[in-house]
Every structure is written in structure tokens, then in C-alpha cells.
Amino acid sequence: MSETLLTVEDLSIRFRTRHGMVQAVKGVNFQMREGETLAVVGESGSGKSVTALALTRLLPETCGLSGRIHYAGREMLDLDPAALRDIRGKEIAYIFQEPLASLNPVFTVGEQIAEAIRYHYPRREVREQVVEALARVGIREPERRYRDYPHQLSGGMNQRVMIAMALACQPRLLIADEPTTALDVTIQAEIMALLKRLRTETGMAILLITHNFGIVKNFADRVAVMFRGEVVEFGDTAQVLAEPRHPYTRALIECIPRLGSRRRRLATIDHAQLEEDAS
């Protein structure tokens, strides 16, 4: 049994809005082991992305954050900005849904990866590291691609660049927030295969955020299902898929169109019913 890398205890996140306080995350608990892949599954608005951003305190200062985020012997909620900076990117890295929205259109992809690692590496090693990082994510002719701008690359290639940037500092934990949602299914399969390979090569842990149980099945060791800001189910992926205990988990699994299930009506999620059950 490997060691615990991350423990989140009773995490709550509140935002002040025009319509009063909104509680986005309510007392969430989960743990991650070193090298483990945990999937956080839920619909838009369930609080999964906010939870991921809170892990390295990337949320605006005005939001109310309480609970404990214990990462590799440190309490994230107590760290000062300098200590946080050393962890962000170097130990915990992120990739997001829209690669084009995350990349700067006026710099080449090489310069952008260089910027990400300059803070953590000696200057003369930077370029070499970048080229190596591009090669590692399966980008051919990395020396040439270094000089390409994001608009010259496809969506899948840009996501590879984002992954190269995230992995350039060999993080222990990669947080992948819907990394393939904006991509074609074939490219999606390629990116997931790439993440699998890199996970084996580096031994990093991955927190995968998704709304699609189809992706979870082939990728994650354990799964946390989020619904209205709470983790309603947490367990081994195979177990949760075989015997989902919460009605919301069952609904999420059933609404995916399956090959060979022609013209049958797709299951949908009845939020009114779920809320009634909850109360």
C-alpha cells in the first residue's frame, strides 16, 4: 500500500455573489495515494472544478475556504504565497479543458513552456528541457514545433503542448480538468492513451475531472461522485460501476449512449426527484 499524498477534509467553499452567499462545495472529504488516479465525476455546477482549483489555492481571495487540504506533509491552507508558488507547477500541475483558451496566442508554444519551467530550472537547461518535454508528449519534430504559435496547431496538438507544459517540472500530482471534453473522440482516445503512458513513466498521481463515466472506467483507480457540492459516493472504480449506491451515480452511468443500444430512450437525470430523495 503506497503512502497518502493528499487528504482533503471537510472542505467547504463559499462565494459572495449579488444574490447572497453561494455554497459551491459543502464538507468534501477524499484521499489520494501516491501514484493513484482518482476521478471526480459530476455535472456542470457540481463543484468539481472549484474543488480542484482550491487544492493549490487558485481561487480568488474573497471566497470563503474552510477545512483541511493536507498535501505531502504540508497544510495548503496555512502556506504563505512564496511556499504556494513552489508547489504550483512544480509539484502540482494543471491541464484544462480548452487548450486554446489556456495558451497565449502571441507567444510560440516553446516560449510558453519555457516560461512555465524557468522559475524552477537553471537558465541554460531551459530550452533543452522544453524540447524534451515536447518530444515526451509525442510531438514530432519538437525543435521545429518550438517555434509554432498555438493557432498553427490542432486542438489535439495544443492539448499535448499543455500536457508538456504541465509535466515539464515532473509534478507528483497532475490535475486534469476535463482534458478531452473539447476534442473529437479519436483525439480524446489518443490523449487519454498519452496520459496513461506518462503516468506509468513518471509514477505521478492524477486527479481527473470529468462528466463522462466512459472515460473513468478505463483510466481511474478510484472515483468520487460529486452532486450539488457534495461527494455522494467514493470508492474503487470497478466497484462503483458494478454497484452504484447513490441514485445520482446510477443516473450518470445510465445516460451515456452505448454502442448497440439503438433508438432506446436515453436515461436522463431527474433533479427534482433526486432532491426530493435527499430531503
Next chain:
Amino acid sequence: MSATDTPAPLLRVSGLKVHFPVRAGVFRRTVGYIRAVDGVSFEVPRGTTVGLVGESGSGKSTIGRAIAGIHRPTAGTIHYQGTEISGLSAAAFFPYRKRIQMIFQDPFNSLNPRMSIEQVLAEPLEIHFPALSRGERRARSAELLQRVEISPDCLGRYPHEFSGGQRQRIGIARALAMEPEFLICDEPVSALDVSVQAQIVNLLQDLQEQLGLTYLFIAHDLAVVEHIADTVLVMTNGEIVEQASAEMIYRDPQHEYTRKLLAAVPSL
């Protein structure tokens, strides 16, 4: 869903090519062509759904746009109910704009943020049903919202007040305002959560049954297409490489590219 009651299909596309010129230099000289669609033929029988699958850049959206009269074909013909509609003048094409409607992928970009939902739905009515009074247009808009399962109380609201799934419903209501026969759905569920995707797919199937609509359903996800379509066309590099019933595509794919698409679907 009977496929071949009528002898002539609602839509027949033959030898369709759409090439886009590539221009370079100070004088924007044409230096070559991008063959987005390169010799494509298929038929869409009335009341059925034809699915068109392929990756980004395979030319599937270009076909949809050529049928809707947005792109002019380089070669080939498009017949709608036996009448050739490719290469018509804007005035001659006008009646078909009503009968052929489109639903787009991104419900965030396809609604004007400055128009209330009532304006979004009433504008096409003003153009294509000029006889309607203001009150009738309003009543019709409310009715359209009900059809897509949104409360008519929402008429005065603006697009940003709705979720992605609700906006896609509004996009569908706007298309239905024209009382169309043929809907081109260009990746209507690709940008949505799986749970919302299921709702929209079910809604499209219900509307087809209630209104006898015919669909061309464009998507990259073979699982969704196989679910909703009667016939599936598989497209890559501007050409259709496989064409079969949805069942056969899944049970016995012939082309290597179809097998690749099937393998890419994350399975449970």
C-alpha cells in the same frame, strides 16, 4: 419509422464537391484548393435520420452548410424533393431557407446576447410569416418554447441566463419556428455534459415523431450517431468511406476508419 414509402427521397446529394481556394501573395492569387468535400453522394429519405460522422476537418460540416445554401458547391448537385437547389440565386433559394433549418454546436455562440428569447424566436417569424400580428408572433414563440420544454415565462429573458442545455433547446425552438421539414443538426450535443446530451437527444427524437421531421445529424461521436440515426455515413478527408444502416455499422464495420471511430468510443 418507415424509410421508403415515398419513391423520391427528401434530399439527394450527388457527386458533391466543395473546394475552397487558397490565396497567397499581394494580389491574393489562387495558389491551390482545399478539397473540403470531394465527390460525395447520398440520399436522405423523408422522416428518417441520416448520421454523418467523421473527425474535425473531414468535411462533414461543409456538407451541411452546402445543403443549407451557405456554401456554393464547386461541382455536383443537391436535389430537394426532386428540385435542384444547388446554385440557386438567393431569391430562388428563399423558400428553402424556411424548409431547411440548422442547429449548431455551440449554443453560447449561436444566440445573440443582446436579444431576448422572444426577439430570437420572433425575428425569423417576422421574415418568413409576415402575415402574423405581433400578438400572434408572441403566442407562437411561447408555444415553441413549450415544445422544447422551457417555460413560456422565460420569453423576456436573455441567453446568458440559461444553461448550455437550455440554450441548445432555444436554438432548436428557433429552427422549429420556420416549421421546417428538414433539420441539419451540426454537432448539436458535442459541447454538452453527458446528462444534458441525453436530454437533447431524447428531445430531438420526440420532435421527429411528433412533427415528422427529417434529420441530417452531424457528429464525431459514433455512439451518439449510432443511437439516433437510421443510416450512417462515415466521412474522412472529404469523402464518404462507408455507408450502412446504423446496426450494420456497429455490428460489421467494413472500413478501417470506421473501426477506428468505434474503438475510440469510451465504453462502459
